[in-house]
Amino acid sequence: MSSANVFKYENRLAKTLVQKGGMNADEAISKAQAAVEQVRAPTLAEIDSDLASIYGLGERLRSGRDEAALAAIYAASNRIIATAGIFELPELGKAAYSLCELISRFQGQNRFNEPMIRVHLDGLRLLRQPQDHSEAHRNQVLLGLRQVVAAAVA
Secondary structure, X not given: OOOOOOOOOOOHHHHHHHOOOOOOHHHHHXXXXXXXXXXXXXXXXXXXXXXXXXXXXHHHHHHOXXXXXXXXXXXXXXXXXHHHHHHOOHXXXXXXXXXXXXXHXXXXXXXXXXXXXXXXXXXXXXXXXXXXXXXXXXXXXXXXXXXXXXXXXX
C-alpha cells in the first residue's frame, strides 16, 4: 500500500475575516449600499434608455413580425431583468422577464401576436413608475402578463 500525499488547504478568505483590522458586517453592508447608490442614477438612466428602445422597436412590430426587432427587444428586456430589482423595481424586472418569455415562445413556435407584445409594453410603462400604483394593482398587471404568456402556447 502506498502512502497518500496530504496537502494543507488554506482558506484565505476565512483567514482574512478572522484577522483584526478587517470590516465587520455592518461596515461591509454600509460600503456595499454606498456603492449601489453611486451607480443608481446611471443605471436607472440605462433602464430608461432600454425601455425607450423597446417602445420604439415595438412600433416596428405594428406592421408584422420583425426578427431583428424581437431580438433587440429581448436583449434590452434581459438587461432590465439584470438590474431592475437592485434598484427597487422588482415588478419591472418581472414584466421584462415575461416579455422575454413571450418572445421565446413566439420564436419556438414560429408564431407572432403583436397585441400580446403591446400588452407587455404597456405593462412596462406602468411598472416603471411603481409609486404611482398600489401593490395590488401592480400584482394584477403581473398576473395579466403571465396569463398572456400562458395563452401564447395555445
